[in-house]
Amino acid sequence: MHDQRKDGGFLGQPAWLWSFTALVVGLLLSGLAATFHAEALEKGRQQRLERLAERSFEAVEAQLQTCALLVRSVQALFLSSDEVTAGEFEAMYANLRPREQFPSLQAMAYAERSDRAAPDVEPDGREHYLTTLVAPLSGNQMLVGLDIATQPANLAAARFARDADRPVMSAPFQLIQRAGMPGPNDGVTIRLPVFSAGAPPADLAERRSREIGSLAASFRVSRLIADALPAESRESFAIRVFDVTGGGRLPLFGEGQEADAVTSPGPLHSRDIAFGGRTWRIEAQPLATVDPAGWVPALTFGIGVLASLLLALLAWSIAGTRARALALAGEMAAQFRESEERFRALNELLPALVMLARAGDARLVYANQACRDRFGIEGDVTGVRLGELVEDPALRQRVEGLAGSPDAIISETALLRGANEVPFWSTLSVSTIRLGDVPHLLAVANDITELRVLSEELSYQASHDSLTSLYNRREFERRLDAAIASLDDGGPDWALLYMDLDQFKLINDTSGHYAGDQLLAQLATLLSGMLPADAVVARLGGDEFAILLRDTDEARAVAVAESLRTEIDGYVFGWEQRNYTISTSIGVVMLHGPGLSQRTVLAHADTACYMAKERGRNRVHLFSEQDSETTQRRSEMEWAGRIRQALSDGRFLLHFQELAPLWDGDRADGVHMEMLVRLRDESGQLVPPGAFIPAAERFGLMPQLDRWVVETALANFSRLHPSGKPVKLCAINLSGPTFEDAAFADFVLEALERHGVSPQRICFEITETAAVSSMARAVEFMQRLRAAGCKFSLDDFGSGMASFGYLKNLPVDFIKIDGSFIRNIETDPVSYSIVRAVTDIGHQLGLQVVGEWVADERARDLLRGLSVDYAQGFAIHKPEAALCFRDKPAA
Known part of the structure; x- marks a missing residue:
């Protein structure tokens, strides 16, 4: 023992050996602790970078979705207006102020679909889209008149959007309005189609046939991506974006890859974003940056080294004297207290x-x-x-x-x-x-x-209309589905009130869309204050509102609807020193019993609201399966589908009826005939025009049907009359919506030239009511075709609202007296006097007069005595099939 103490040993071993062993073990443990700490910090850093990369990808994807909503909001302008003028387009752009949210937006543009590259260029059989509306015009003037068919990426996007009827993004292309300007001029467009008026297209063929134009928003793609990326992402990653649609790899954006930037060996973060028919790949490579916590593992190792030294000293002290051990223990206690203070200080932060x-x-x-x-x-x-x-x-x-x-x-x-x-x-x-x-x-x-x-705000925005703070259509349909489900489980009855304002378009047209928005917001407040607390109130879009009432009967539902109608009817909306009176038409549908569907209930509500408007507006209509008007509207809706199918199947055909001159001098010039359209049903039976024409007029199918008549008559002009006689004049009826189509006159002129038919042999008949209801458009249309040589006849004269003053302003060649006067000419002195007055005034204006519904020779003689020029009716000729349709079998 004496020797051991003298040598400083412990259990037979030298003190320095125990001290050295403790130091080595402590250093090994410190190295392991520092390594584990560094790995944990690096793992945390990689997780943070991964979350940051995901947030960056989501930000770019959200930016694209928001851009699509911008284009969809502009599309609503075209859906709510028969014709969008340049002023309305600019006003819409000014109200939206899109560049505040999208600095990358270059232009909003509308391109009209045409078969010509320009109005004065011959058709080449290809689709063209001529840009007619651009906002803002400043800086984008060169887009006006641009044919996007010259930009393959843009044209492909327009066609895809039309066929899919959803937002479509083009491939990247060069923005022509930025040519020669500083900075990149790379661009993309997000497009939506614009269809003609009527029911939504049912299939691909109808979407292609009814497309009238394409709406697009063009963006500087590099600026669009840069604005979407969070600032932290651009500081932490070298970000590159490529268009990889179809397997390609077109660069769209690259940032953080300057000469002095060094990327980290960490993993590459990548995601493919599919939007609008294109696929973008975003790659984020972490940048080599100084980790602010990188010194912590070194600190851990330093503390471990210190602890190892202390442990070695402790071993030396234990192996030495008791006094040294106690002194060292005190020193270590002080060290541990300091370490605890440091830990507490870190925890405080x-x-x-x-x-x-x-x-x-x-x-x-x-x-x-x-x-x-x-x-x-x-x-x-x-x-x-x-x-x-x-x-x-x-x-x-x-x-x-x-x-x-x-x-x-x-x-x-x-x-x-x-x-x-x-x-x-x-x-x-x-x-x-x-x-x-x-x-x-x-x-x-x-x-x-x-x-x-933020989560609650996003949830609210997803279920509420931003303008009125009412439920939006999506949330309303979800509530309606829940109501239907409760009925299936035996719950109480519900009532659906479907409201549509009667004068809303007038306010928008006279005071602007902002005034209309203010009216909708005020009416939303009015509705919320009048309805029960458990009522579901929603704005479905435009000026349409819907209300769901729980546990109610017909009497209470109608009473609530009437109270709403009365309150709105007495409401006066003031805007910029103008006062407007408002009214609404309300359709009421009762929901009771299982087996209902959302689609059926909404269709019934739309029908009931339509009936309220048809009966004079500002009224309430309760839907009933037994209602004759409801049955008629359903029949017309069914006929609309049958008409479209008949056009597709080629089951329409032409009949004709001759007109006879009442003076012998006109007989040698050839046949004067009027073309009549007929339909064969699915079984091959002829359907009278009174069965399908009203449905075609109501659902906007007459322009398409009139085009078929014109094209067919001109293509078979030499095969119309079975006798082979030359056709002096062929009369073709046109509906009001047809001559309001700005492209129809060009279509007629092109068809006349293509089939080699002289315009002087064609006479278009327009009813008096249609001509007067849109006088300016009618005169412009008639003058365009009369300049080429076509003639015009004013049909059913005397049956509508026109006066002889209107007649003086209409460029017509014939007036056809309404048949109701001709039918009673023998027995009714008033009818006789009207026919005579119309004939005299028509001749004074240099017009030829036609009397229709001539049933017998007596009426014919009376018309001749009154100097009427032509007669038409069963006494002259009964309608028959045109020659070109006599050899066709029944469908």
Whole structure:
């Protein structure tokens, strides 16, 4: 023993050996701890970068979706207006102020579909889209008149959008308006089709035939992507974006790859975003940056080295004398206290709320700085119970009772009571730990109030209309489905009220769309204040509103509708020194019993609202399956589908009826005939025009049918009359919507030239009512074709609202006296006088007069005595099939 103490040894070994062994083991353990710490920090960094990359990808995808909503909002202008003028287009652009949200937006443009590259160019059999409307015009003047058929990427997007009827994005292309300007001129367009008026296209063929133009928003793609990316992403990654549609790899954007930028060896983050028929690949390569926490593993290793040295000294001290051991123990205790202070200081800097409480009474023994600030705790924290910070009584009881379950952990979203008793939302985790032999409760919370508020705002925006704060169409349809489901489960009856304002378009046209928006917002407030608290009120779009009433009968539903109608009828809307009176038409549909569908209920509501408008507007109509007008509207809707199918199947055919001159001098010039359209049904039977023409007029199919008649008559002009006699004059009837079509005159002139028919042999018949209802458009249309040599006849003269003053202003060659006067000419002196007056005035204006519905020779003689020029009717000629249709078998 004496020798061992003298040598400083311990258990027979030298003291330096124990000290060296302790130092080596300590250094190894320190190296392992520092390595694990560095790996943990790197893993955390990679996770942060991965989340940041995902947020960047989502931001770009959200930006594209928002761009599509911008184009969809502009498309609504075309859906709500028969013709969008350049002024309306510019006003819409000014009201939307899209560049405040989309600095990358270059232009909004509308291109009209045509078969010509320009109005004065011969058709070449290809599709052309001539740009007619551009906003803003400043800086984009060269787009006016641009044919996007010259830009393959743009043309492909337009066709795809038309065929799919959804937003489509083009491939990247060069923006022509930025040619020669500083900065990149790369661009893309997001397009939506614009269809002609009528029911939504049912299939691809109808979408192609009814497309009238294409709406597009062009963006500088590099600016669009740069604006979407968070600033933190652009500082942390080298970001590249490629268009990889079809396997290609077209560069769209590249940032963070300058000569002095060095990328990190970390993994490449990538995602493919599919939007509008294109696929973008976003690649984010982390940049080599200085990690602010990179020194922490070194600190860990340093502390380990220090601890190893201390351990070595301790071993030396233990192997030495008791005094040295006690001195070293004191020194180490001081070192550990310093380490604890450093740990406490680091914990104080954490943004999370950290609390430590005794398990027995749940009183706090420690709370970090963030916790004290958030809860408003000043001074000693031991007077605060952990449960007192929890708002929910049930959760408070669970937290305080956690000490009885050592292995239990609470982790959930909770409402905590902050400073000044102001609650806030947080994620709260509470678990039991033991410090020495004493059980404690460790609680960690993170404030998520802002995140929860944002989530609630997004949820609200997804289900509510931004203008009126009422439910939007999507949420209303979800509530309607729930009501139908409750009926299937035997629940009480519901009522659906479908409202449509009667004068809304007038306000938009005279005072602008902003005034219309203000009216809708005021009416939304009015509706909410009048209806029961459990009523579901929604704006479906435009000026259409819907209301769901629960547990109601027909009498109460109609009474509520009447009260709404009366209140709105008495409402006066004032705007810029103008006052407008408002009225509404309301359709009421009762929902009772199982088996209903959303589509059927909404169709019934639309029909009921339509009936209310048909009966004079400003009224309430209760839907009934037995209603004759409802049956008629359904029949017309069915006929609309049959007409479209008949046009597709080629089941329309032409008949003709001759007109006889009442003076012998006109007989040698050839046949004067009027073309009549007929339809064969699916079984091959002829359908009278009175069965399908009203439906065609109501659902906007007459322009398409009139085009078929003109094309067929001109293509078979030499095979119309079965006798082979030359046709002196062929009369073709046109509906009002047809001559309002700006492209129809060009279509007629092109068809005349293509089939080699002289315009002097064609006479178009337009009814008096249609001509007067749109006088300016009618005169412009007639003058265009009369300049080429075509003639015009004013049909059914005397049946409508026209006066002889109107007749003087219409460029017609014939007037056809309404048959109701001719039919009674033998027995009614008034009819006789009207026919004579019309004939005399027509001749004074240099017009030829035709009398129709001539049923016998007596009427013919009377017309001849009144100097009428032509007669038409069964006494002259009964309608028969044109020669070109006599050899065609029945469909």
